[in-house]
Amino acid sequence: MDLGDLGDGTRVVHGGHPEPEAGTPLLPGPVFAAPYHLGESGPSGDFYGRAGNPTWRALESAIGELDDGHCVLLPSGMAATSTVLRSVLGAGDKLVLPSDGYYASRQFVTDELTELALDVREIPTPGPWADDVFDGARLVLLETPSNPGGDVCDIAALAERAHAAGALVAVDNTTATPLGQRPLELGADIVIASDTKALSGHSDILLGHVSVRDEELANRLVRARSLSGAIPGPFETWLAHRSMGTLDLRLSRQAENAAALVEALAGHPAVSGLRWPGRAGDPSHEVARRQMRRFGGVFCFELADADAVATFIARSRLVVAATSFGGLHSTADRRAQWGDPVPEGFLRFSAGCETPEDLVDDVLRALT
Numbered sequence: 001m002d003l004g005d006l007g008d009g010t011r012v013v014h015g016g017h018p019e020p021e022a023g024t025p026l027l028p029g030p031v032f033a034a035p036y037h038l039g040e041s042g043p044s045g046d047f048y049g050r051a052g053n054p055t056w057r058a059l060e061s062a063i064g065e066l067d068d069g070h071c072v073l074l075p076s077g078m079a080a081t082s083t084v085l086r087s088v089l090g091a092g093d094k095l096v097l098p099s100d101g102y103y104a105s106r107q108f109v110t111d112e113l114t115e116l117a118l119d120v121r122e123i124p125t126p127g128p129w130a131d132d133v134f135d136g137a138r139l140v141l142l143e144t145p146s147n148p149g150g151d152v153c154d155i156a157a158l159a160e161r162a163h164a165a166g167a168l169v170a171v172d173n174t175t176a177t178p179l180g181q182r183p184l185e186l187g188a189d190i191v192i193a194s195d196t197k198a199l200s201g202h203s204d205i206l207l208g209h210v211s212v213r214d215e216e217l218a219n220r221l222v223r224a225r226s227l228s229g230a231i232p233g234p235f236e237t238w239l240a241h242r243s244m245g246t247l248d249l250r251l252s253r254q255a256e257n258a259a260a261l262v263e264a265l266a267g268h269p270a271v272s273g274l275r276w277p278g279r280a281g282d283p284s285h286e287v288a289r290r291q292m293r294r295f296g297g298v299f300c301f302e303l304a305d306a307d308a309v310a311t312f313i314a315r316s317r318l319v320v321a322a323t324s325f326g327g328l329h330s331t332a333d334r335r336a337q338w339g340d341p342v343p344e345g346f347l348r349f350s351a352g353c354e355t356p357e358d359l360v361d362d363v364l365r366a367l368t
């Protein structure tokens with residue numbers, strides 16, 4: 001079914017589902033095959049589970065339709081990032097990375113790609129982006145909004161400059177999801193995402209994907225997946241597909257909760273450094289408003305120190321400490337404990353799908 005002209009809710013509910021046929025399920029169950037029957041004349045379709053799986057293809061079709069590209073599913077967000085970096089980069093290449101993005105992407109480059117002797121430039125997401133920053137670059141990785149700080153960069157403007165310098169542009173779109181932002185439509189070449197977060201949204205699976213417009217690059221990524229053996233589990237894939245049907249609803253509630261909490265926390269004496277791209281006046285807001293389709297539920301703020309955060313979590317009934325985001329439950333993560341270069345009391349807050357008044361009451365009470 002062509003869903004291109006339909007709304008977000010319709011697209012996530014129907015994406016990747018087969019045409020209706022009497023007696024068949026709306027969303028077929030997961031296919032767990034290792035080998036498939038070859039028949040007498042050899043392989044003519046799926047032949048081995050590491051190379052192909054119909055449950056992957058159903059979700060890839062749904063996500064690819066949203067991203068507007070060819071989607072290649074991978075077993076986690078880091079599998080998506082590492083597969084792109086390994087597939088695109090060669091020895092001595094220049095790579096531009098966000099200095100304030102997800103720390104494991106930087107760590108992968110420093111610890112696991114040493115044999116490539118890359119020329120790595122780390123730039124903060126809001127810039128400054130010097131005139132010559134992309135000169136000689138092979139790949140530019142952007143992350144916007146960045147995790148954990150919620151800063152944004154102008155994908156279209158940077159992609160134009162990077163392309164003029166001959167570089168490919170990849171965008172980690174995890175915090176936005178394909179409903180929040182479409183990097184390929186803004187000029188990026190590659191979308192990377194951890195679908196562990198809002199896309200699956202129930203805090204119970206790990207998954208990731210890469211979407212690209214270039215078919216040859218998509219085939220290269222599929223080959224890399226197949227040969228590295230880093231493949232998604234069919235059951236996780238099926239759960240993600242089932243969960244994605246409520247993405248529009250969940251994101252709407254999460255953004256509503258984030259907006260209510262941000263409003264309640266603005267000016268609170270215990271809170272400083274409140275940031276959410278959806279908030280008018282936030283340094284990210286103008287660019288975010290132009291390039292994002294909607295804002296998510298992730299925002300950040302600071303309390304006095306680590307003890308103040310521990311007290312806040314202990315007093316709250318609804319907010320749990322957890323190091324992920326985008327799920328049904330509201331969570332808060334003190335990022336300094338993982339080594340992010342942020343103050344000790346810095347919290348990345350992921351607004352869940354609870355009732356807004358309950359959440360605001362609970363958070364304000366926990367801060368008192």
Ligand SMILES: Cc1ncc(COP(=O)(O)O)c(C=O)c1O
Pocket residue numbers: 076077078079081102143147172174175193194195196197206207208324
């Ligand atoms: C922005 C971003 N990219 C990538 C990842 C890695 O995803 P995963 O944990 O699914 O490997 C994360 C995880 O937190 C993330 O926040």
